[in-house]
Amino acid sequence: MIGWLIVACEMLFWVFVVSGLFTRYVLKWKMVSACLFLCTILADLILLVVSVADLAHGQTAKLSHALAAVYISVSVVYGRRMIQWADNQFAHLFLKMPKPKKAPLFGKEHAKQERKGWYRHLGAWVIGQVILWAMVWFAADVSKAQELFRMAGLWTLVLVIDFVLSFSYTLWPRKEAKTRSGKLSDW
Template sequence: MKRLGIALLMATPIVDVLLLIATVMDLQRGATASLVHGIAAIYIGASIAYGHQMIAWADRYFLYWFKGGENPRSRKVYGSEHASRERGGWYRHLLAWCIGSLFLLAMIWWIGDAERTAAFFNLIRVWGIILGIDFIISFSYTLWPRKVPVKKMK
């Protein structure tokens, strides 16, 4: 089973590159950039930033569902530990945005037609707004930590 996991993990970058090549080829043939083309860059950024974490999550749940392993649900965390996890999640999101945006900018440069690639600029902008909202939420826990819930007695 471990070999299958390693093989799938090694295949991920190959799938990423094939997706990017297919996207660039379609754009070079004269297609106007759309959200569908941009999703390729988002996928690559997310798979690089979150890839190992997603594979580890899938492995834990596979072991739980099919091999009788321990329940992978993580315990709820509060206070500074929760704030730290939230910040870490935002840093991964920032990494995904940087990688995805670099791919989008590279495709804009490669195609060399601002009209045909306008959707990519819009995608970078909207994703940047989402990243900003995520920043506010994630870092708010640093200022106002999540408190342990108080259990009511009946």
């Protein structure tokens, strides 16, 4: 059930985002649009409450419970950026606004962007760990929380790998490839 709820919450998130964009740009209802964007938080709260209640009522933690913690923390940290991305794309495609600026692909600016991305990942990891350990507490039986422990460990490993990759660009910045004519390509 929790797995389907994650899918439903993700769909609900994007329904609120698209509705918010539609009301902002097409209907020109700024306040309604802002309320719809704030409702994206509602999807996370529903998922959190149902997941914790499920564990508190004696269910053994499943992968779906662990993924709910990951989904919620990623949504909290990256949700605003995803909404901004959708807003920029909508404005460009439907209102003929300037094309959104792309992230730098080379040099120090790219390295800086990679580090910022890792810091966001770290923030999501911290929130996710708090949620996972709170779920362990609500499960009240460590033997029923093994999947939560597995996810905490796996995500820690992914965070370490992301750190190595993200900060490697600080030591070895990505360089722009040269074309045969000797000019720099813009990839």
